[in-house]
Amino acid sequence: MQFADRHLTGLEGLEQAQSLFPQPNGFGQVFSNYSLLDVTPSVAWAAMDKLWLGASFKFAWAALTIIPAPVGAPDFDPGTGTAYFPQAGASDGAFGWGFSGGLLYHVNNMIALGGSYTTEQQFSSFQWNSTHANPNLANFGEPRTIEFKMNVPAVAGAGIAVQALPSLLLTGDFEYYSFEDTEGFKVPSTGPFNPDGSVAGFAWTNIYSIATGLKFDVSPLVALYGGYNYSQNPVPDQ
Numbered sequence: 001m002q003f004a005d006r007h008l009t010g011l012e013g014l015e016q017a018q019s020l021f022p023q024p025n026g027f028g029q030v031f032s033n034y035s036l037l038d039v040t041p042s043v044a045w046a047a048m049d050k051l052w053l054g055a056s057f058k059f060a061w062a063a064l065t066i067i068p069a070p071v072g073a074p075d076f077d078p079g080t081g082t083a084y085f086p087q088a089g090a091s092d093g094a095f096g097w098g099f100s101g102g103l104l105y106h107v108n109n110m111i112a113l114g115g116s117y118t119t120e121q122q123f124s125s126f127q128w129n130s131t132h133a134n135p136n137l138a139n140f141g142e143p144r145t146i147e148f149k150m151n152v153p154a155v156a157g158a159g160i161a162v163q164a165l166p167s168l169l170l171t172g173d174f175e176y177y178s179f180e181d182t183e184g185f186k187v188p189s190t191g192p193f194n195p196d197g198s199v200a201g202f203a204w205t206n207i208y209s210i211a212t213g214l215k216f217d218v219s220p221l222v223a224l225y226g227g228y229n230y231s232q233n234p235v236p237d238q
Contacts, residue, residue: 023068023133024082031067033091036060036152040100050107056100058118064126064150065091068133072146073196075134083197084133088126088146096123096152114159120182121152150184153177167217171227172210179204179234207232 022028037060044054069088076083102116128146132139159173179185185204194200213227 023084027068027070027085029067031065033063033065035063035091037062042100050105052104054102054104054116058096058098058100058121060096060098060121060123060152061093062096062123062126062150062152063091063093065089069128069130069146070199071148072128072130072144073194073198075132075137075139076197077134077136080136082134082136084135086130086133086144086146088128088130090128092126092128094123094126096121098122098152102157110163112161114157114161116155116157118155120154120178122183123149123151125149148184151182153179153182153185169215171213171215173212174208174210176206176208177234178206180206185234203236204234205236207234 019026020028020030039059040056041059042054042056044052047053066088068085070085072086072088074083074085098119098121100116100118102114104112104114106112125147126149130144130146132142132144134140155175155177157173157175159171162170164170180187182204185202187201187203190200192199192201192203209229209231211227211229213225216224218224
């Protein structure tokens with residue numbers, strides 16, 4: 001605690017330090033890892049001379065590891081008042097799918113506008129083989145299964161490209177991510193926790209990102225690129 005107090009001040013610092021105490025007084029050491037693979041067959045066509053349309057089918061695979069796993073009900077002992085969350089350390093895979101559509105419109109020889117929308121990607125539930133974690137209970141160490149459904153949020157985007165000079169291309173993009181309406185992140189009306197103490201939703205918030213870029217043709221053989229990206233954080237401080 002002395003080390004933690006030197007880096008975290010006030011009640012907030014105390015709460016953060018206590019959350020890392022070993023179970024059952026805190027979550028203990030926390031680890032999570034999420035991997036996502038998208039396979040996206042696509043088609044594009046010229047609807048008009050200045051208008052191009054595109055569509056994609058997104059076939060995805062995701063893997064998730066959480067230690068400890070708040071998506072599983074903690075093993076609660078009413079006698080001692082202790083509660084231990086299980087572990088979901090063996091990474092489990094889930095398959096998902098979604099759709100994406102977009103358009104590109106050439107206003108003139110200098111300016112092009114674009115827009116796109118990707119649906120929420122629907123995934124099967126993650127399932128982990130775990131064990132009961134409370135050493136004060138008779139079923140300590142016995143096998144149990146944890147299940148949780150988590151999708152990938154819908155994304156809406158828009159962009160612009162400007163050929164400012166024959167050798168200079170400027171671009172800008174805006175994207176909006178709908179975490180608050182996505183299974184696994186949205187919070188039900190009953191709150192972020194289920195009656196058994198497990199997490200019903202991670203309560204991430206909607207965010208946007210902005211990206212700008214440029215391409216400068218130094219010569220017919222050499223081009224220079226640069227860009228800047230800003231993104232909000234979907235995880236609330238609390």
